[in-house]
Amino acid sequence: MRKNVSLLVTVLVLLSVALTACAPATTAPSGGQQPAATTAPAQGGETQPAAGGKLEMFSWWTAGGEADGLNAMYEIYKKEHPGVEIVNATVAGGAGTNAKAVLSTRLTGGDPPDSFQLHAGLEVEKYEPEKYLQALNDLYASEGWDKAFPADLITLLKYKDSFWGVPVNIHRSNVLWYNKQVLADNNIEPPKTWDEFFAAAETLKGKGIVPLVIGTKEGWEAGHTFETVLAGVLGADAYNGLWTGATQWTDPKVTEALETLKKVMSYANTDYSALTWSDAAQYLVDGKGAMHIMGDWTDGWFTSKGYKDYGWAPVPGTQGTFVALSDSFAAAKGAKNQENLENWLKVAGSKAGQEAFNPKKGSICARTDCDPALFNEYLKSAMQDWSKDAIVPSVAHGAAAIEKWATVYKDILTTFATNGDVAAAQTSLQQACVDAGVCK
Amino acid sequence: MRQVSRDRLVSILLIIPSVILIGVFVYGFIGFTGYASMTKWASLTPDFTFVGFQNYAKLFTIDRFLISMRNTVNFTVLFLAACLILGLVLALLLDQKVKGEAVFRSIFLFPMAISFIVTGVVWRWLLNPGTMQTGSSGVNLLFEKLGLPFLRSKWFTDPTVIYIRPETAVGQFLNNIGLGWITTPYIGFSVAVISLVIAATWQMSGYTMAMYLAGLRAVPDELREAARVDGANEFQILRHILLPLLRPITLSAVIILGHISLKIFDLVVSMTGPGPAFATDVPAFFMWDTTFRGNNFAQGAAIAIILLIMVAVLVVPYLRYTNRQEAEL
Numbered sequence: 001m002r003k004n005v006s007l008l009v010t011v012l013v014l015l016s017v018a019l020t021a022c023a024p025a026t027t028a029p030s031g032g033q034q035p036a037a038t039t040a041p042a043q044g045g046e047t048q049p050a051a052g053g054k055l056e057m058f059s060w061w062t063a064g065g066e067a068d069g070l071n072a073m074y075e076i077y078k079k080e081h082p083g084v085e086i087v088n089a090t091v092a093g094g095a096g097t098n099a100k101a102v103l104s105t106r107l108t109g110g111d112p113p114d115s116f117q118l119h120a121g122l123e124v125e126k127y128e129p130e131k132y133l134q135a136l137n138d139l140y141a142s143e144g145w146d147k148a149f150p151a152d153l154i155t156l157l158k159y160k161d162s163f164w165g166v167p168v169n170i171h172r173s174n175v176l177w178y179n180k181q182v183l184a185d186n187n188i189e190p191p192k193t194w195d196e197f198f199a200a201a202e203t204l205k206g207k208g209i210v211p212l213v214i215g216t217k218e219g220w221e222a223g224h225t226f227e228t229v230l231a232g233v234l235g236a237d238a239y240n241g242l243w244t245g246a247t248q249w250t251d252p253k254v255t256e257a258l259e260t261l262k263k264v265m266s267y268a269n270t271d272y273s274a275l276t277w278s279d280a281a282q283y284l285v286d287g288k289g290a291m292h293i294m295g296d297w298t299d300g301w302f303t304s305k306g307y308k309d310y311g312w313a314p315v316p317g318t319q320g321t322f323v324a325l326s327d328s329f330a331a332a333k334g335a336k337n338q339e340n341l342e343n344w345l346k347v348a349g350s351k352a353g354q355e356a357f358n359p360k361k362g363s364i365c366a367r368t369d370c371d372p373a374l375f376n377e378y379l380k381s382a383m384q385d386w387s388k389d390a391i392v393p394s395v396a397h398g399a400a401a402i403e404k405w406a407t408v409y410k411d412i413l414t415t416f417a418t419n420g421d422v423a424a425a426q427t428s429l430q431q432a433c434v435d436a437g438v439c440k
Numbered sequence: 441m442r443q444v445s446r447d448r449l450v451s452i453l454l455i456i457p458s459v460i461l462i463g464v465f466v467y468g469f470i471g472f473t474g475y476a477s478m479t480k481w482a483s484l485t486p487d488f489t490f491v492g493f494q495n496y497a498k499l500f501t502i503d504r505f506l507i508s509m510r511n512t513v514n515f516t517v518l519f520l521a522a523c524l525i526l527g528l529v530l531a532l533l534l535d536q537k538v539k540g541e542a543v544f545r546s547i548f549l550f551p552m553a554i555s556f557i558v559t560g561v562v563w564r565w566l567l568n569p570g571t572m573q574t575g576s577s578g579v580n581l582l583f584e585k586l587g588l589p590f591l592r593s594k595w596f597t598d599p600t601v602i603y604i605r606p607e608t609a610v611g612q613f614l615n616n617i618g619l620g621w622i623t624t625p626y627i628g629f630s631v632a633v634i635s636l637v638i639a640a641t642w643q644m645s646g647y648t649m650a651m652y653l654a655g656l657r658a659v660p661d662e663l664r665e666a667a668r669v670d671g672a673n674e675f676q677i678l679r680h681i682l683l684p685l686l687r688p689i690t691l692s693a694v695i696i697l698g699h700i701s702l703k704i705f706d707l708v709v710s711m712t713g714p715g716p717a718f719a720t721d722v723p724a725f726f727m728w729d730t731t732f733r734g735n736n737f738a739q740g741a742a743i744a745i746i747l748l749i750m751v752a753v754l755v756v757p758y759l760r761y762t763n764r765q766e767a768e769l
Contacts, residue, residue, distance in 0.1 A: 273596070
C-alpha cells in the first residue's frame with residue numbers, strides 16, 4: 001500500500017516535470033506566430049498611409065535632457081502618425097555600453113529592434129552594416145539630407161559608400177570649460193595656446209586651485225582629453241590622417257601631443273581616477289577647480305545644476321577645429337515595422353524633429369538650417385563654429401575609428417594618464433593602428 | 441543480467457531532467473566558450489576559423505591582461521587572509537557567551553545580504569580621497585578631523601605598484617641567479633587593491649564569522665573541559681583543539697571566498713572602475729570590455745576560460761577532498 005502511494009507521487013512528479021517541459025514548447029509556436037500576425041496587417045497597410053502598429057526604438061537616453069529631447073521627437077512622430085505605438089526598448093547606462101551588449105545579441109539573434117541609437121561614424125563597422133543594417137541612400141536623396149548636413153559630416157557618415165544612420169545631433173568634444181569667477185580673480189584670460197595654459201596653470205596652482213579638473217573613472221575620459229590635444233597639436237588635416245593611415249602615429253607631433261598631455265596631467269586633481277567627468281566638473285562648480293576639458297554635454301549638466309558662472313573656449317590650439325561626435329538612428333535589416341521605421345527616420349532627420357530634440361538634449365542640430373533663437377548662448381556659439389570650422393571626428397566617441405581600435409586607444413591613454421611613459425604609449429598607439437589594419 | 445530495481449529506475453528518471461539541463465546550460469556552454477576561444481571570432485558574425493591557442497598567446501602580451509591577473513592574485517590573497525582572520529576573531533569573541541550575542545551576530549552578518557554594487561558605491565564615497573589641492577573627503581576627512589592626518593591615504597587612486605626593481609641591489613642579485621624575470625611590475629603588488637579588499641572584507645567577513653561560529657558551537661564542551669583539566673591555557677586550547685577541529689570550515693571558507701574573489705566584477709565596476717593605469721582592473725572586467733565593447737568574442741572567451749581554470753585549480757582539490765571524506769564515512 002505504502003509502495004503504491006510513493007509510486008503515485010513519483011508518477012505525479014514526473015508528469016508535472018513533463019508538463020513544465022512541454023510548457024515552453026506549447027507557447028513557443030504561438031509566440032512565433034505573433035510577429036507573423038502583426039506583420040501581415042502591416043504589409044497590407046503599405047497601401048494606406050496611417051498604418052498603425054508598432055515602432056520599436058532602442059536607445060540609452062533614459063534620463064534628464066536626453067530623455068526629454070527624445071520624447072519631444074516622439075510627440076512630433078505621434079502627431080504625424082497617430083495610432084502607432086512606440087515601444088521604447090531602453091537599456092539604461094551611460095554612453096550605452098550596457099545597451100550595446102544587449103543590442104548585439106538581438107541583432108545576431110534575428111530579433112532586432114526597428115531602429116536603434118548609434119554613434120555616427122566608424123562605430124557602425126561594429127554592427128556589420130551590410131549584414132545587419134539597411135542602407136539609407138534612397139532616404140537621404142528623397143529627403144535632401146545629403147545637402148542639409150555639412151559636407152564634412154557627410155564624409156564622416158559614409159561607410160562603404162553608403163549611409164547607415166540618420167544623425168539627429170552634434171556634440172563638440174574640444175571645449176575648455178572654465179569658472180569665470182576663478183579666472184577673473186586671478187587675472188587670467190582663457191588660454192589660447194598650451195603655453196598660455198601652462199602659465200595660467202602655474203598661477204592657479206600657487207593659489208591652491210586645481211588648474212584642470214578631470215575624472216577618468218569610466219575609462220574614456222583620458223582618451224577624450226588626448227584627442228582634443230592631438231587635434232590642436234597636429235592640426236585638422238594631420239589629425240584626420242591618423243585615422244586613415246596618412247599620418248603615422250610615430251610622427252614627432254604625436255610625441256609632442258603626448259608630452260603636452262603628460263604636462264597637463266601634472267596640473268590635474270590627484271583623485272582623477274576616482275571621479276567621473278561630472279564629479280570632476282563639480283570641483284569647477286564649487287570654485288575649487290578652474291578649467292575642464294570635456295564635451296559640450298557639460299553645458300546641459302551645468303544648467304541642470306543651476307550653475308551659470310561658466311565660460312567656454314576651444315581647447316588650446318584647436319581654434320577653427322570642431323572635434324565632432326554625433327548620435328544617429330540606424331535601421332535594422334529585417335525590421336518588423338518597415339513603414340513606421342522609415343517615417344521615424346524622416347522625423348529624426350527633419351528640421352522640426354531636430355529643433356525639438358536638440359535644445360532639450362543640449363546639443364546642436366546636424367542640419368545647418370535650425371533656428372538659433374531656440375538655443376542657449378553656448379549652443380548658439382557652437383552652431384556658428386559648426387557652420388564654419390573644419391570638422392574632424394572624435395575617436396573617444398565612436399566617430400573616427402572602428403570600435404576595436406578605439407577601445408585599445410582608450411586603454412592606452414588611461415594607462416598613460418597615470419604613468420606618463422611617452423615612448424611606451426606611442427609604440428602602443430602605432431601598434432593599435434597596425435592591428436586595426438590602417439597603418440603598415 | 442541483473443534486473444534494475446524499480447526504485448533505481450525511478451531515481452534515474454527523476455535525475456535525468458536536471459542532468460540534461462546542467463549538461464547543456466553549464467557544461468555545454470563551457471565547451472562552446474572553450475571552442476570559441478580558439479577561433480577568429482572578433483565581430484558580430486561568428487567566424488569559426490580555428491586558430492588554436494593563438495588568442496591565449498596574444499593575451500599574455502597584453503599589458504592590461506597581465507596587470508589584471510596580478511591584481512586578482514593580490515586581491516584574492518589579501519581578501520582571503522583578511523576574511524579568515526577577521527571572521528575567526530569575531531567568532532571567537534561571540535563564542536564567549538556575551539550579552540546581546542544575537543544582535544552582534546546580525547550586525548556582523550548583515551553586510552552579506554547587500555549587493556556588491558551597493559557596497560561598491562558606498563565605499564567609493566567613503567574612500568574617495570579628495571584632492572591634495574582642495575582638501576580631503578570621506579574617511580580622509582575623518583582622519584583629519586580626528587587629528588590623525590598621517591593616516592590619510594590615496595586609497596584606490598594610488599597608482600603605486602610595489603615590485604622588485606631590476607636596478608636595485610636585490611634586482612641585480614636576482615638577475616645574476618637567473619631570476620631576473622621576477623623583477624617586473626607584473627609580479628608585484630598594486631596598492632590600490634587594498635581599498636577593494638577593505639570593501640569586500642567588510643561585506644564577507646561576517647559570513648566567515650557565521651561559518652566559524654557554527655563550527656565552534658559544534659566543538660563538544662567536554663574537549664575544552666578535558667584540556668583545561670590537563671592544564672592548557674585558553675590560547676593552547678585554541679591552537680591545539682579548536683583550530684584543528686575548524687580545519688574543514690576553513691577549507692570551505694577558502695573555497696567559497698576564493699571563487700568569489702577570483703571572479704569579482706560587480707564590486708570593481710561600481711567602486712573603482714579600472715583605476716589609474718588599471719591599478720584595480722580585474723580579468724572579469726577586462727573580459728567584459730573586450731567582449732562587449734571591443735566585440736572581440738574569441739579573446740573574451742579565452743579570458744573566460746583562464747578564469748575558469750583559475751577557479752578550478754581552487755575548487756577541484758576541494759571536491760576531491762570532500763568526496764574522499766564522504767567515501768570514508
